[in-house]
Amino acid sequence: MTYFLEKYYELDFNGILKPATYVQCLVRPCDQDYAKVLDVLNGKMKSKDNFILLQGQVAMYSQNRSFQQDGEFKSVEEWLIWLELTKGISPDFEDIHVLTFGKLDDYIAKTTDLRTGELLFDKQDEVVAKLRKKQKLT
Secondary structure, three states: OOEEEEEEEOOOOOOOOOOOOOOEEEEEEEOOHHHHHHHHEEEEEEHHOOOOOOOOOOEOOOOOHHHHOOOOOOOOHHHHHHHHHHHHOOOOOEEEEEEEEOOOOOOEEEEOOOOOEEEEEOOOOHHHHHHHHOOOOO
């Protein structure tokens, strides 16, 4: 089983990326092993096998106290250490999601392999530009 750390950012009314208002990070498991996930992310799978299904969240981090489910932490890093020490969860991949403020648009803008530090996918600048244009922000 592999784990994805999903970090959420919003494009605010000024066109600037900021941590999402309610939930900044989720950890979600995937039944596929690390090697298969890498193959899918690198486009090495046949078309019928080229998708990954993530399960529901197993952990959540928010700086907003009313949304904290796992306890109060001063930083994402502190929360990740706590997850590894208490639950044995260590994310393998990190996805950066960009949301439009007050809307349901959600784009994966960047994916990083946390084991190697390799950037697997990076369209963040394109996603932000597209959303700014869509929201008519400059």
